[in-house]
Every structure is written in structure tokens, then in C-alpha cells.
Amino acid sequence: MSSPRRMLRRCLFAALSAALVGAAAVGPAQARPADRAAPAATVTTFSDDFDGPAGSAADPSKWTQETGDNVSNHEREYYTSGTGNAALDGQGHLVITARKENPAGYQCWYGSCQYTSARLNTAGKFEARYGHVEARMKVPRGQGMWPAFWMLGTPVNWPDSGEIDVMENVGFEPSTVHGTIHGPGYSGSDGIGAAYSLPNGQAFADGFHTFAVDWAPNSITWSVDGTVYEQRTPADLGGKTWVYDDRPFFLILNLAVGGYWPGDPDAGTRFPAQLVVDSVSVTTSDTAAGLPIRGLAGKCVDVAGANSANGTPVQLYGCNGTAAQSWTVGSDGTMRALGKCLDVTDRGTADGSTVQLWDCTGGTDQKWTVTGAHDIVNPQADKCLDVTGNNSADGTRLQIWSCTGGADQKWTVG
Template identity: 65%
Template sequence: MKLLRTIVGLVAALPLAIAIAAVQAPAPASAGPVVFSDDFNGAAGTAPDPAKWRHDIGGSGWGNNELEYYTDRTDNASLDGAGNLVITARRDNPGNYGCWYGTCQYTSARLLTAQTFTQAYGRFETRMKLPRGQGMWPAFWMLGDNIGSAGWPNSGEIDVMENVGFEPSTVHGTIHGPGYSGGAGVGAGYTLPNGQKFSDAFHTFAVDWSPGAIAWSVDGIQYSRKTPADIGGNQWVFDHPFFMIMNLAVGGNWPGNPDAATTFPQQLVVDYVRVTAPDTGSAGRITGLAGKCVDISGSNTADGTKVQLWTCNGTGAQNWTFAADGSVRALGKCLDVSGGSTADGAKVQLWTCNGTGAQKWVLSGANDLVNPQANKCLDVTAANTADGTPLQLWTCNGTGAQKWYRN
């Protein structure tokens, strides 16, 4: 199913895609500083802050045969006086707004930060209550800031949350890039338990994005995680700044059109949008099994030096920094998987930093230190707590030999 959207003045066709089921896990931690925040506090009827949000305006079908005309009027996007932004889709006469697209029958709003805020990596999070009804299509998503030069899908697209009205209990998170766009987008879906609907209450939607990995969560439950290994050998285009978009579409190829049971107006109610920077953090220990530390054998700085478990002693050989490029560093070099191997039992060593996937690591909220290239965990060999036990790469299994803590 091909789902296209258009950014006015940038590109004619931008897809968003359907996603599939996934496994629940704790969401990754994100402890970086808040760099963008809007709590939508203000008087009822006030327009959203123009220093943070701009409007896409128009009704061309947005490449998906959608029916809405996006306006910049407070009838379609305004604060409610109770700390929320309300995006309202109305059955309207778009001719009142200069609609030139013959089939648009509704008005709504689409807000974006292309001219006000972009960022690579970190946590992008919103708390929303979704609309209900056949034909409704709310979304919170992101596009690469190089879309004007690279074009879509080479610029990349990250869909944090999409919902279509005929699936009131399910949201989708998806990535799009060259070779995996539109209906071939790579993603997953999350369904609320016990028949709950996303229109019944507020829920929190987030992505935790780091070099080589993107993880989606709902209400703190991670339901999907994608890395370059998931895109079939295609190019990973998620290592540059993106901007945010939130909108409420009506009708289109994916959700289908409203029917006789769909009532209007419908509202997407947004409690907040918040972005935290990547957590590069300060240097410190990484502790694991038996409270011992990740250690560089003999404090040796030579390439290939064994990385091991050792009683914590406060030396520089145990003083690690999580860098913005996804590497983990001590003594001026990087934590590295020997030979870039993805096999269970691959040796973990110290090596000159080189930016390869063998040196990318993500510390998840479940305290797994994951190498996204292999989608495997840093592991204490044989769960041995003796000083000098070498560390290795191993399939993630949730055991104590793979739990790591920064302190």
C-alpha cells in the first residue's frame, strides 16, 4: 500500500507506511537534556507558538487522495486553555480557504518544525489522545532536513506514530528510505490490550534514536527496534538531523474515506511534544556482574587489548564515556568488536576509534549494552565473575551476564 504526503515547497510525494506486529520490551532510557519542549500552555483559542511550529497549507490530496485542506486558522489548530494543543478536522467548505483541489471536503491542520528545530538522535516524544472514526489518520512523524537537496526517500522518514480509524486500538511506527519506502517501509505495530482504544485516553509515543538504531515505544513499552540489519542491504539514511511533523488527515488510500458513522469535528489532542538530546554523559564506570567493572587489561592502550571484567578501582582503564557518535571510549580509544564480527563469542577489545559499526553501542532501558550492527549484547564470558574474565559479543538473553549500569 503506497502512502504519500507532500511538504509544500519541498517535494511532491512523501510516503508513510503500514507496519507489522512486534515484541514488547522496556523502552530505552534517554537521560540527555531537553532541547525542545512545548507544553501548549496558553489561553484558549491561541494559535500554536510560531517560534516552534509552522503550518503546511493546502489541499492537493497530499499524494494519498486525502480529502482535507490544511489551514493555519485557529479553527483547526489552537490551544484549549487546559495545557493542550487541539488539531481539529472539520467537515467544511474548503472553498472558503481557497481550496483548488476538487475533492477536498474537510479542513484540518499540519504543523512542522522544518524552519524552527531539527536534530539528529535523542528521544522524540509526545503525549496525545487520538481521534476516532473511519477515515481518520493522525500522525506524529519526522523527515530528514536534507529533503530539499536529497529528495524523498533518500532524506529518510521516521514515523513515530500513525493510526488509521479502522484500527482504533493499534498504532504503527515505521522508517522509510531508498529501497524501503511507501508500502515497503520497515516497521511494526502496537496494539493496546483488552480492547482499549487510543481515542479513550492519552498515551505517550516515542522514538529513541541513536547511531545505527531506532526504537519505538508506547507508554514506556518498547515494541519495535530497527537497525541497518533490518533494511535488506539498503542504505541507512538516519544519521543526520530531522524535523518533526504532526497532523490529522481525513481519508486517503490507507485509512479510506469517512463513512456515515464518522462524526465531525474530530480532534487530535496533544498534551506535549518533547525532545531530549543524545545522552553523551560524563565519563564514569560501567558495572555489571558481581558489581565489577568493564576494564581495559593492564591499562594498556595498544589496539587489540582485552576488555574484561575486573574489580572496580577508579583507574582510567575503567572510566568510559558514551560519545555522541554512538561509541564508548576510554584511554582515548573505543570499545570494539574484533574484526567487525557479528558472531556469538566475538572478542571485545580496545581499538583506535574509526566510526565503524563494530564500535557502535546502545545502552537500553533494560540495561543491555547492544551492538546494533550485530544486534547482540556485551556479555561476560560464561557468566564468570573472576577478575580478568574477557567480555564478548553474544545473543541478548536477559541474563545478569549482560546487564550493565553507568555509575
């Protein structure tokens, strides 16, 4: 739970796992093959919808509650055990509550603690490497509030073992959240990240939002409510070490009060304050994460020039192992590379409609089915991903075309 604008800190616990895998020959249309298998299955490796009676604790087989204060961040809260600060509400939510009280006489780095709250992690119970990791939450409002959903690499040796902050919010920025990575040489105030803000002054505390990362080899991509706002790769580190491909991470949820980054609560901060968590999940595809898609002449589906701009052509190219050829198949039917989706240009359904890279929108023009016959089908058009003109030359544009069963429409993921 580090931030680009804070000092170094001592981490206790956190982190993760899961991900996604993300074109047609010119010629007369023919009947499509009868062998059309179901979409590639997705695997939920971790899921908690927080169902249970009001007042009960989070599932102890999934979560551990940490206890104690945090001098390194100069946070003001004491994290407690039990259900006083973390409990189910009986309506499918985990509620983490920060209170301005200290009935048990807890001692913090600054003396008698002024606040209590909760911090939960999955260390030793769930750890994973790669995947689509998300939480649907409603954050609290108020100066000094610091909710976070994040991950730590194992074994924890911060910052060398790495940290992925899926979402952090500080109370003085009600419309903004941050996604950040921390590692050796880029931790604390030097963490590498970006911010995402809601339009028109909307506040995250006004409703539930889904915060996610898609984590694949050499790539981490952040989104809010399905909108991608940041992607980081080893190229962003200026020669420093990328530590996100060689170890599992575990998950952390917490609500901090005060600290170097958010500052302390003020007279306008209302307590109790609540972080309400609707669900947490980690999913992968049975086709695995961040893999090449090979087709005609053994060449790969490739984003031209490794350019993540909207409208960049998707083409056939010699396989080179770069991020431009690392695709994940999502549980939502998307195929993603460089943090964006494989998209049919202008939502076309006709033979010869080209494919491109575009921001993920959830539209049917970005839905794909990987079949047992090695077709990649856009169900909206009922057409196959195809190599234009059956041409195996580097740079040949991919398109959709009526499924023929030809070699120019056969693809192998991985």
C-alpha cells in the same frame, strides 16, 4: 506520514532529534568511594507543553502551520492557517481539529474541499540528529481519521532524504499504531515498519499515550508507553541505503482526513474530530547518543552475540563499533542497546548479581548513575557495574559488586 500500506506520496515537511547512553569484580566487599557524582545530566533540546490561554496559537517560534491539500495521498482535508483548526485549549494541550466544513471555499485536488484540518512542523526552527523523541497524545476515533507524529530529513528530497514515522493511526484500526521508516528504495507501500496493538481491544482514542523513538547511530527503536515494539538497523534494509545518520530531521504533527490508506470517512464518522497533544519533547544525554562504554583493558560493554532477546548476557568484549556496543544513557536513568535496557538479573542486589539485556520496564533494576569517578552505579543495590573476576578476556560476564574503586569497575562512555 507514509505507511507500509499506501502508495507513494509527495511529502511537504517533518522531523527530529535526540537520544540516550546505554559491572563488578569478585572479591571482598569494601567501602564504596566517597566521590559519587550526580547522574549524567540530560539535555532537552526541544520541548513544548502547550501552556497558554485557550484559543491561542501554538508557539510560532517552534511551529509553522502548513497550508494546502495533498493530492499524492488523495487526502480529503485542506490544511489551514490560524487557530480555526489548531489551537491551545488553556489546559496544557494543543488541539488539532478536523472539521467537515469549508467556509472559506478552499479548493482541493478533487474539487471543493469537504474538510479542514491542521499540520504543524518545526522546519527551520528545530532540526536535530539522534535522540529520544516523544509525544504524549490522544488520537481521534472514526473511519477515515489519520493522525500522525513523524519526521523528515533535511533538505527535503523525499524519499531520498528519509522519513521516520514515530506514530500513525488509521481509524479502522482503533487499537493499533504503526512505526515506519521510508527511504530510497523502501518508501510508500514498501516502507519498513511494524505495528503495536493495545491488549483486550482497548482503543487509543480512549486516553493519552506516549509515542516515542530512540534514535542512535545505526539504530531506531519505537515504543508506546515505554514498551519497545520495534527496532530497525541498516541490516533490515536488504542492502538499500540507510539515510538516518547523515542529516538532521524536523518534527511534524498532523491530522489527515481520508486518503489511500485510511479510506474516506463514512456515515459513522463524527466531526469535529480532535488530535489532542499534551507534550512533545526531544532529549539527549550530556554523554551523547549511541556510544561505546569502555572498561578493563580498553574493552567494551557488549551484548553477547548482538542478540536482542530478553535475558541475553551483557559481557566484556573487544570494541568493534557494532550496535551491540552502542549504548545510550536515557533521561530516565536507563542504559539502552538494541532497543532494550541494561538490567540486573532477577532484580538482584547482592554482590555477584549478573547483568543482562531486557525489555525496558521502568524498574529500579534498570536504573544507573554515571559518576564523575567513572563508576556506573545501580542506586537500588548501591553497587557498581563490575567485570567478574577482574578478567579481561572476551566474553567475561558483567555483574554488580560493592564499589571498590578498582580498574574492573571503571568505565568511560564514548
